[in-house]
Amino acid sequence: MYKSVVENVGPLALAFEEEKVIILFGPQAPDELKEVSIIHEAAEDSSENPIKEGGKFIVDDQEYTVTAVGSSANENLKELGHISIYFSEPNEDVLPGAVFASPSKLPECKDGSVIEFK
Numbered sequence: 001m002y003k004s005v006v007e008n009v010g011p012l013a014l015a016f017e018e019e020k021v022i023i024l025f026g027p028q029a030p031d032e033l034k035e036v037s038i039i040h041e042a043a044e045d046s047s048e049n050p051i052k053e054g055g056k057f058i059v060d061d062q063e064y065t066v067t068a069v070g071s072s073a074n075e076n077l078k079e080l081g082h083i084s085i086y087f088s089e090p091n092e093d094v095l096p097g098a099v100f101a102s103p104s105k106l107p108e109c110k111d112g113s114v115i116e117f118k
Contacts (some may be wrong), residue, residue, distance in 0.1 A: 002050035004040040006113040012036045017106055020088045024115070026081025038109055039091065040081060049074045050117040051099055057085065058116040059107035067116075072096035077117075 009025060012035050016022065025037040051057075051073050057064040068090045076082045076097045083097055087104045094100065 001039050001044060002042070002048050002117040003044040004042045004081070004115045006109055006111055006115065008034070008038070008039040008108055008111060010037050013038050014106065014109070019086075020104055020106065021086045022106060022109070023084050024077075024081060024086070028080070029082070040115055042081065043114075045078065047117075051077065056116070057099070057101045057118040058114075058118065059109055060113050062107045064101035064107070065102065066099060067102050068094045068098070069095045069098040070096040070098040070102040073099050084098055086100055 013022065023037045025033055025039055027039055027041055029037055029039060051066060051069050053066055053069055055066045057066055071082050073096070083099050085099045085101055087101055087106055090100050
């Protein structure tokens, strides 16, 4: 399981609704990425690979099913807090740091929201 708390939702972080993607980044994100990212801090990290196909991605009480995981997504999440989560079906090769989740509706995210991968 992986659990983190949202520290800041960048002013443009939810502007990618049409593309159906959100970008997560840890607190060490460069300033230019903070405005398009959801900045979060890990609270619990008890699994070597918390993101897995068929697993759950949860934001507060909004639950999603992980449908595809890029080859570097778990490592990027642990080291940088960085992954891109797409709320659509992958239509070609999955980028290394990408995660796909269903249903295809962006979660409502705010400062203090709890993010979990189970």
